[in-house]
Amino acid sequence: MQNFHLFFLLYRLYEKKYLSNNAATNYLQTRTQSQLFTAFQPKVKASLGKVGADTVWKNIISKYNTLTGQAVTTDLNEYVTTETINGVFKMVAEKETGIRNNAALRTTSILQQVFGAVKK
Numbered sequence: 001m002q003n004f005h006l007f008f009l010l011y012r013l014y015e016k017k018y019l020s021n022n023a024a025t026n027y028l029q030t031r032t033q034s035q036l037f038t039a040f041q042p043k044v045k046a047s048l049g050k051v052g053a054d055t056v057w058k059n060i061i062s063k064y065n066t067l068t069g070q071a072v073t074t075d076l077n078e079y080v081t082t083e084t085i086n087g088v089f090k091m092v093a094e095k096e097t098g099i100r101n102n103a104a105l106r107t108t109s110i111l112q113q114v115f116g117a118v119k120k
Contacts, residue, residue, distance in 0.1 A: 021100050022093035029089045036085050044084065045077045 020026070048054040057076040065072055073079055099105045099115055106112045 021097040025093040041081045
């Protein structure tokens with residue numbers, strides 16, 4: 001029930017034009033990003049390490065940074081993990097926008113309760 005109240009509040013704020021079409025996703029991302037990073041990173045690190053991509057990246061980018069004076073990150077694991085999580089939230093935000101704007105996508109009772117009053 002607590003989730004319903006949170007989504008209802010977010011919807012009401014959105015309705016009054018205080019929030020964007022993906023306000024719930026933004027809220028979820030700010031609340032879970034660090035935990036997701038902690039969960040994803042060991043798997044990403046193992047995958048990249050298995051093929052040696054992290055070592056190759058570090059060597060190439062270290063030389064690039066030296067030659068150009070740039071400060072591109074040499075931590076491929078961090079970059080891939082961050083971009084993976086950002087990609088997941090981008091997909092969730094697109095779904096949220098669809099649910100807000102298309103009543104046919106409100107397929108559960110909670111979605112209908114929270115977003116049912118949206119007039120498009």
